[in-house]
Amino acid sequence: MAGWTAALLGAAAAGVYMVLFLGTTVHAELQYGYYDSLGCAGVEDRVRTLVQRSFVADATASAAMLRLAFHDCQVGPGGCDASIMIDEDAGEMASGNNFGIKRLDIINSVKADMEDNCPNTVSCADIIAMAGRDAVAFNGGPDIQIPLGRKDADSSNAGEADSKLPPATSSIDRVFNVFGPFGMTPEEIVAILGAHSIGVGHCKNIQDRLQSNSPTAPNSLVFRTQLMAACAVNVFDIAVVNNDATQFTFDNQYFQDIQNGRGLFTVDHLLSTDPRTAPIVNTYASNEGAFFASFASAYVKLTSRAVTGNRGSVRSTCQL
Ligand code: HEM
Structure with missing residues (x-):
């Protein structure tokens, strides 16, 4: 100690x-x-x-x-x-x-x-x-x-x-059904998806969007072409692409990207087009402070669904 x-x-x-x-x-x-x-x-x-x-x-x-x-x-x-x-x-x-x-x-x-x-x-x-x-x-x-x-x-x-x-193809209804029970407001629900400001996704999770007739194809043709190039060779499903343009920085770039038709997963794409969530996306794209504040309260709610007190135990080894 x-x-x-x-x-x-x-x-x-x-x-x-x-x-x-x-x-x-x-x-x-x-x-x-x-x-x-x-x-x-x-x-x-x-x-x-x-x-x-x-x-x-x-x-x-x-x-x-x-x-x-x-x-x-x-x-x-x-x-x-x-x-x-x-x-x-x-x-x-x-x-x-x-x-x-x-x-x-x-x-x-x-x-x-x-x-x-x-x-x-x-x-x-x-x-x-x-x-x-x-x-x-x-x-x-x-x-x-x-x-x-x-x-x-x-x-x-x-x-x-x-x-x-929820899978990558989740609808906004599904998103509300997942995060509503955590007690999140719509602003917090959109903000928690902003976790996709960092990290990557595997190509296998976006293959459906790269078909020419996909209803959820990226609006940006340049972006879609970039994804197709990045995912062209995907041996053993190991190919990955960035979740947003700044995958190592937690910022509001994710919201700017999805506003511009550069959402990686179907769920990201829908967040920027659904009338219930698009106005909130626009706020966060221009106001990083508002995003951070909502993300912080959403993360507390996300992680507060927990067993406490005498129910459950403290395991001595995590990976059993
Ligand atoms: C409906 C909600 C969500 C859906 C459908 C979704 C879906 C996905 C998918 C498909 C991936 C890519 C996995 C892979 O290919 O390796 C991913 C990555 C990621 N997700 Fe989500 N996600 C959701 C919500 C969240 C939330 C609430 C968080 C955290 C608070 C989160 C954090 C991340 C992070 C950080 C990555 C990148 C992981 C890495 O680079 O290793 N996601 N998500």
Whole structure:
């Protein structure tokens, strides 16, 4: 713990971290500063230090952590409950909808560090939620304060991931059905899709849009030609394309791109054309601050569907 505290003080002295306090309503049993109250001060800073190290070593890892947080919170008996890390062969990870989810090893190594310094206390679910949050700030997005205290599940079901994780071709109705239950407003729902400001998508998720008769083909012919060129050779489904023009920066470029017919997935394209969401897209395309504020409150809601208290447990190993 001494090492953690020193790192915390160093960061504070350097003025490195700006914390955004939110007035958002959250799950009653999650708490800000939860681990401080358990005598494990410095957990959040230690997690941030460790995940940032892995983001520096692998530029694709931060986007992977942000998507992991969504896929964990959307599926599982407790929502954000690290169920995605149980039984890679037959659990949620076996679902085709989790294609592309990667770097679970980062969560495992942070967990090992937690067990060394503050045993049996820090849940895998909290580590995932923190890693996704830290990915946003690492890439230039808002620093978001999230409440902690999630517990881990003990089961994982591939079929549930099949039915609950929205595919690239999702309609806007489906988007509202997915995020409405998190308590998000339309502004927050559009903002949370702005997570596609970082990272990549596999060509296999956009092949349908590249057919000449596709009703959701990109409006920009130049963009469509670029995608066709990038996806022309796709041996073993490994070819990827950027989610937006600035895949390593969390900014409002995504909204400018989808405004201009350069949305990567069908769902991105529809977000900019549906009358319910297009005006919000236009706001975020011209006002990054408005996007950041809505994204921050949406992320708190996304990660607040959780099991707490005596229900669930703190697993000693994340990847069972
Ligand atoms: C209806 C909602 C959504 C749909 C249909 C959707 C769909 C997708 C698809 C198909 C991919 C590409 C996966 C691949 O080919 O490897 C992707 C990537 C990604 N998604 Fe989403 N997504 C949605 C919402 C979200 C949310 C809420 C977040 C986070 C808060 C998120 C974060 C990401 C990130 C960061 C990537 C890039 C991952 C990487 O580069 O490794 N997505 N999404």
